[in-house]
Amino acid sequence: MTQPSIFRPGRRAVLGGAIAAGLAAPTIGRAQGNVTLRWWSPQTAPAQRAAYMFQIRTFEEANPSVRVAVEATSDEGYPAQMAAAFASGQVPSVVTHLPSFALATYWQNNLLEPFNDVIEMVGPQNYFEGANRIYEITPGQFAGTGIGGSAANMMWLRRDLMQAANITEVPRTWDQLRDTCRRLQRGGVFGAPLPYARNSMTSLIFICFVHGAGGSIFTPDLQVNVDNDAFRNALEFYRAMRELCPPGATGYSWGESLTAFVSGAAATGIYTGRVLANVAAQNPRIAQHVTCHMYPTISTNVPHWTFNDFPSVMIPRQAANMPVAKRFAAHLFRADGYIRQLHAAPGHVLPVLRTIYEMPEYQNNPIIEANRPAVQLMSQAAAAGHNLGWETTRHRPNVRAGQIIASHVLAEAVQRFCLNNEPMAQVVSTTAQRLEQLMRA
Amino acid sequence: MTARAVNPLDRRYALLGVMLIAPAVLIFCAVIVYPLVSALYLSLFRIFTPTLTGNFVGFANYAELMSSPEFWRSLLNTFIWTVFTLALQIIFGVAAALMLNQAMVFRSLARSLILFPYFVSTVVAVLVWRWLFNDLYGILNHTLMWMGVLSMPLDWLGSMPNAMVSVVLVGAWKYFPFVVIAVLARLQTIPEQLYEAATIDGAGAWGRFWDVTLPQLRDVLIVVILLRAIWDFKEFDLIYLLTGGGPIIATQTLPLMVYKEAFGLNEMGRASAVAVAMMLVMLVFMIVYFRALRAREEPR
Numbered sequence: 001m002t003q004p005s006i007f008r009p010g011r012r013a014v015l016g017g018a019i020a021a022g023l024a025a026p027t028i029g030r031a032q033g034n035v036t037l038r039w040w041s042p043q044t045a046p047a048q049r050a051a052y053m054f055q056i057r058t059f060e061e062a063n064p065s066v067r068v069a070v071e072a073t074s075d076e077g078y079p080a081q082m083a084a085a086f087a088s089g090q091v092p093s094v095v096t097h098l099p100s101f102a103l104a105t106y107w108q109n110n111l112l113e114p115f116n117d118v119i120e121m122v123g124p125q126n127y128f129e130g131a132n133r134i135y136e137i138t139p140g141q142f143a144g145t146g147i148g149g150s151a152a153n154m155m156w157l158r159r160d161l162m163q164a165a166n167i168t169e170v171p172r173t174w175d176q177l178r179d180t181c182r183r184l185q186r187g188g189v190f191g192a193p194l195p196y197a198r199n200s201m202t203s204l205i206f207i208c209f210v211h212g213a214g215g216s217i218f219t220p221d222l223q224v225n226v227d228n229d230a231f232r233n234a235l236e237f238y239r240a241m242r243e244l245c246p247p248g249a250t251g252y253s254w255g256e257s258l259t260a261f262v263s264g265a266a267a268t269g270i271y272t273g274r275v276l277a278n279v280a281a282q283n284p285r286i287a288q289h290v291t292c293h294m295y296p297t298i299s300t301n302v303p304h305w306t307f308n309d310f311p312s313v314m315i316p317r318q319a320a321n322m323p324v325a326k327r328f329a330a331h332l333f334r335a336d337g338y339i340r341q342l343h344a345a346p347g348h349v350l351p352v353l354r355t356i357y358e359m360p361e362y363q364n365n366p367i368i369e370a371n372r373p374a375v376q377l378m379s380q381a382a383a384a385g386h387n388l389g390w391e392t393t394r395h396r397p398n399v400r401a402g403q404i405i406a407s408h409v410l411a412e413a414v415q416r417f418c419l420n421n422e423p424m425a426q427v428v429s430t431t432a433q434r435l436e437q438l439m440r441a
Numbered sequence: 442m443t444a445r446a447v448n449p450l451d452r453r454y455a456l457l458g459v460m461l462i463a464p465a466v467l468i469f470c471a472v473i474v475y476p477l478v479s480a481l482y483l484s485l486f487r488i489f490t491p492t493l494t495g496n497f498v499g500f501a502n503y504a505e506l507m508s509s510p511e512f513w514r515s516l517l518n519t520f521i522w523t524v525f526t527l528a529l530q531i532i533f534g535v536a537a538a539l540m541l542n543q544a545m546v547f548r549s550l551a552r553s554l555i556l557f558p559y560f561v562s563t564v565v566a567v568l569v570w571r572w573l574f575n576d577l578y579g580i581l582n583h584t585l586m587w588m589g590v591l592s593m594p595l596d597w598l599g600s601m602p603n604a605m606v607s608v609v610l611v612g613a614w615k616y617f618p619f620v621v622i623a624v625l626a627r628l629q630t631i632p633e634q635l636y637e638a639a640t641i642d643g644a645g646a647w648g649r650f651w652d653v654t655l656p657q658l659r660d661v662l663i664v665v666i667l668l669r670a671i672w673d674f675k676e677f678d679l680i681y682l683l684t685g686g687g688p689i690i691a692t693q694t695l696p697l698m699v700y701k702e703a704f705g706l707n708e709m710g711r712a713s714a715v716a717v718a719m720m721l722v723m724l725v726f727m728i729v730y731f732r733a734l735r736a737r738e739e740p741r
Contacts, residue, residue, distance in 0.1 A: 246594070250688060251684075403706060406705045420689065
């Protein structure tokens with residue numbers, strides 16, 4: 001019989017040690033401060049994801065005990081995903097690129113962490129004037145901050161096709177736009193890729209047309225405002241454009257609409273500056289013929305109205321490791337990573353930091369350099385932009401805007417009138433009632 | 442009269458029995474009873490989904506549903522989808538099974554390949570079909586235009602009745618292999634003598650199918666139809682990904698309405714009420730199913 005050595009532990013000791021180590025591991029991990037952050041974004045094109053990975057790497061290098069995981073959401077799917085996350089308590093640490101009106105709804109329900117600390121870390125003086133105004137729903141407290149600006153309803157034209165159709169003038173009014181589209185629609189090319197689907201893009205684009213008719217969905221004090229000529233004119237014009245859009249536009253969301261223009265299937269486009277990057281990458285032969293303009297309105301008397309969804313950054317109140325999450329949110333604005341992120345889709349997400357916009361590193365991008373007038377126009381338009389959460393400077397913030405978009409009430413109004421040919425009075429009345437219900441709920 | 446003394450051994454056995462059955466009961470309670478009671482409970486409240494806070498409203502959600510045209514339209518859509526897609530699954534499934542039961546070249550390969558739609562992920566299947574249906578690049582429109590059947594691309598998913606027809610067809614394509622598996626297994630056990638006797642009696646191919654094959658398939662078809670009816674009735678992902686319930690609510694079935702109410706409109710209470718109503722309809726399917734099952738098990 002051999003005497004057990006203190007240096008050669010028995011099986012029981014090994015087993016006991018393994019169990020003890022297993023039980024202690026999470027504690028040790030916590031003691032060492034291992035933290036995993038979850039970052040949600042609906043903007044996950046490959047180039048953008050590559051930029052995010054750079055930002056994550058630099059943050060992890062500076063914070064060795066932190067790991068960051070990117071998880072994709074989508075423009076159509078985020079309301080459901082966020083609702084489920086909030087309800088279950090399994091919230092992401094940081095959420096970026098959701099429209100500002102989504103934040104307003106969450107803020108109203110006390111689901112978000114105030115963002116003042118993060119804005120302080122970024123430096124309030126670095127932002128463009130008034131860039132965070134839309135997030136100040138409660139005076140003195142910010143629900144989030146902008147990570148960019150966008151001008152989502154810019155009109156994109158193909159000069160080569162216009163030249164071939166002997167069109168020299170850029171359309172300024174709806175009548176001119178319809179005439180242009182009609183003359184450009186031939187040989188398998190459609191006039192425009194407007195959406196007619198039951199989705200958020202149709203709702204958001206239709207809101208642009210209501211404003212383009214000189215109206216608004218709500219009055220400045222947030223009373224439903226659809227029973228008027230502006231709303232009716234917008235519906236009429238939208239229906240008139242149906243024959244100039246591809247048959248499948250009844251299922252179009254942002255991606256399909258963009259692809260229709262970039263691929264050459266539509267002669268005009270309605271989108272943000274992502275057109276520039278996609279044309280350069282996917283259809284460079286038309287790049288030199290593509291120009292960007294403000295979208296026409298019903299008449300020259302009605303000024304342009306730009307839809308800016310104000311892509312945001314927010315942190316759910318339930319998020320774990322709040323100080324680290326806030327540090328990471330601020331890190332997203334560090335020049336090297338932020339510029340990469342903006343360059344991943346030049347002109348699509350425009351900088352909210354004046355200091356970044358002025359940097360040569362940002363300006364020295366081949367696509368921005370080649371399309372400087374377009375980028376400047378989009379920047380100006382986005383700076384003056386609005387959305388359903390804040391329709392004009394006279395409007396109060398509408399904290400119900402997110403739910404109105406998610407309910408598809410406005411998209412359904414478009415479908416009822418343009419596709420189902422339901423009477424105008426019935427469509428307007430139903431839409432008004434449903435909007436009122438949603439505002440009351 | 443005195444109470445009979447309980448044998449300690451019996452008591453120990455009874456306790457052992459309870460302990461052995463407890464895990465199953467606990468799991469049953471956790472995955473069946475709790476969600477069911479939860480849904481019933483939630484349906485009596487008006488609840489904001491993200492915060493799960495709300496107030497008691499009694500049967501108001503049900504009253505709202507009963508007076509909501511959207512609910513009745515969604516119920517009708519659910520029936521249309523279930524009946525038509527199921528009918529096509531049965532027709533194609535039986536036809537394919539009969540074909541695969543014949544001696545043919547590459548029969549094993551054909552039997553494997555025909556199961557492909559059932560095994561492929563719904564997301565992948567829908568993506569492929571959306572490309573096929575695409576107005577600008579879809580091969581379906583291109584082929585039909587090339588053949589001169591269409592002069593302009595057809596809007597397969599965005600207008601009615603095309604959207605419902607497309608959804609039903611894709612559903613039938615996706616799920617008919619299940620019918621093939623079940624029917625083929627039964628076909629292989631039908632005694633050959635029955636066919637020989639029918640042939641001697643002068644029955645042709647149609648007669649043999651009608652008088653021999655179909656009666657022999659009766660039991661398996663009842664089970665398949667009931668199971669598929671239940672599964673189709675609660676189908677969500679395929680319809681949601683293909684049309685999202687549109688145009689307007691023309692292809693919106695009850696599961697899509699539950700999703701929209703719960704996560705689109707953040708009305709968890711109303712969503713639960715729709716789910717409970719859906720469960721009641723499905724209960725009818727289940728009662729029929731259990732009756733059919735019992736009828737099969739009873740000795741003849």
